[in-house]
Amino acid sequence: MARAWHFGDSVNTDQIIPGRYNVTTDPVALGQACFIELRPEFASEVRSGDVIVAGEDFGCGSSREHAVIAIQAAGIAAVVASSFARIFYRNAINRGLPVLECAEAATVPDGAELEFDLAGGRL
Incomplete structure (x- = not known):
């Protein structure tokens, strides 16, 4: 089981x-x-x-890879969001951080226990 860290919409790379x-x-x-x-x-x-769960446009802002490195180094296994900024999404894939788009991600409360299947794309 993974614990959810809930973030809202438009979390940018400076945050x-x-x-x-x-x-x-x-x-x-x-x-x-x-x-x-x-x-x-x-x-x-x-x-x-x-796992980080978030709303729309997660990772918006500048194109720095540091955001992905920081998330991985903190121990996060995956980011699930309603949508991603394209540059963050691409950086995450390039660095091997699983990112999953799920319309309901924003409804997952902070601290929820989650099971996810990356191969099957299920949360």
């Missing part, structure tokens, strides 16, 4: 990892700063295998 952290590519540092301004508790409370 995932603020620009001041783009001077490093160290995954540990990026993981520790993941969502530091939006959800300061995220890095210390996330568990390996947890």
